[in-house]
Amino acid sequence: MRFSCFQKLFGYLPYSLGALTFGIAIAEARPARAFGFIFDPPSVTHQIGYFGRGGHYSIDVGINSSSLFATDMIAATQNVVNTWNELIPTIGNLSLNEIPRNAFDFESILLHEVGHSLGLGHPNLASESGTSGARQNYTKASPGANGTYDLNPGADGIIGSGDDLRGDDENGHFFRIADNDPFATDLGTVDSTTYSRDISLLPVGDNYSANGDRDVGAALGYANTESVMQQGAFSGEIQRSLSADDVAGILYSRTGIDEIAGTDDDYTFELNFVGLTDAADILVGFDNSKTGFAASQNFGFSMGTNNTTGNQHFTIARSNIFFNSNFNWFFSESAVPPVPEPPVEPEPPVVPEPPVEPNPQSVPEPSFLLGLLAVGAGGLFCKRKSS
Numbered sequence: 001m002r003f004s005c006f007q008k009l010f011g012y013l014p015y016s017l018g019a020l021t022f023g024i025a026i027a028e029a030r031p032a033r034a035f036g037f038i039f040d041p042p043s044v045t046h047q048i049g050y051f052g053r054g055g056h057y058s059i060d061v062g063i064n065s066s067s068l069f070a071t072d073m074i075a076a077t078q079n080v081v082n083t084w085n086e087l088i089p090t091i092g093n094l095s096l097n098e099i100p101r102n103a104f105d106f107e108s109i110l111l112h113e114v115g116h117s118l119g120l121g122h123p124n125l126a127s128e129s130g131t132s133g134a135r136q137n138y139t140k141a142s143p144g145a146n147g148t149y150d151l152n153p154g155a156d157g158i159i160g161s162g163d164d165l166r167g168d169d170e171n172g173h174f175f176r177i178a179d180n181d182p183f184a185t186d187l188g189t190v191d192s193t194t195y196s197r198d199i200s201l202l203p204v205g206d207n208y209s210a211n212g213d214r215d216v217g218a219a220l221g222y223a224n225t226e227s228v229m230q231q232g233a234f235s236g237e238i239q240r241s242l243s244a245d246d247v248a249g250i251l252y253s254r255t256g257i258d259e260i261a262g263t264d265d266d267y268t269f270e271l272n273f274v275g276l277t278d279a280a281d282i283l284v285g286f287d288n289s290k291t292g293f294a295a296s297q298n299f300g301f302s303m304g305t306n307n308t309t310g311n312q313h314f315t316i317a318r319s320n321i322f323f324n325s326n327f328n329w330f331f332s333e334s335a336v337p338p339v340p341e342p343p344v345e346p347e348p349p350v351v352p353e354p355p356v357e358p359n360p361q362s363v364p365e366p367s368f369l370l371g372l373l374a375v376g377a378g379g380l381f382c383k384r385k386s387s
Helices: 069-085 106-117 133-137 214-219 244-253 368-382
Strands: 002-011 018-025 043-048 055-064 267-277 281-286 294-305 314-324
Touching: 043 244, 055 069, 069 106, 069 267, 106 281, 106 294, 106 314
Parallel strands: 043 314, 055 267, 055 281, 281 314
Antiparallel strands: 002 018, 018 294, 294 314
16 A cells, blocks of 8 residues: 655745645555655755754754654654764665555654655655656656646656656756766765756756656666655555665755855754654654644745755744554664764874984985885875775
């Protein structure tokens, strides 16, 4: 059984508070199932706390203490916090037969919803587009001048791949300029010089931005891999680690309003699990009046527009994540400790300069000995590895 998200935009004005809610609608089941942001493209959404200045921000994540299953949610929520903090791109992040076939994995669904709470949208058209069935798996876009979506899977017949023929649809999904590969984990620098929505910058031979659907991944050689933010949830399946596309979306947002890495408005953030509470930046709980399955409700405000890229910038002010209790939820029983930071190698010892010979008449032939010492010192310093 599969369930898929839809989004409803309540509306927003420049520099004013707006709300965006992602929910779930029932979709037809099927045997199996690059990044964008939650506000309508062209846009970039920033995490809670960012106001255009560089720095490090702490975002509290809590569980509504009065919610059903409050204590059952603790381990999964801790794991999701760690996963988003670590930002490790993985391959093969889909797995079957680890939970009951009729159960939905709470941790996997929460990982997706927290992605919305951090500003990431669906890479695919999804149900908010008004399309249905497999058509929802085409890459995120807006209709062009003809007022309708142009949907053709191209020669490979795979929806969402780089050879799709999309007519005048306006691409809303950021792709890696070098290769249009949403699964490659060698991310390198992620900013507006390496990622774009402009399809004129696609690699030769590609027609459209490829998205993180599992079928696209399989065609590119990445088995059992899908973007966490790709819309859809399947019973009996777990997806508890991020894809390259998910990580790239966060890294891009952290380049700030100028969308260039390494400048003064870059920032970082860390999620902080605060346990059972009635108030947090991101508050998780069960509330059947808010959703038919799972939803992320986000309130944010405009930060203006980048005149070079044309992207509008928004910052989330607060977020609520809701689940519906009328499903068979599988809760993780234990929290996985975060991946430790790699140890920092100690600085190599400083090799002293050789003493200067006091008698200039006894200075040896050109400094063969000094050359050996210099090579030795260089060898010591070269042992240090960058982490």
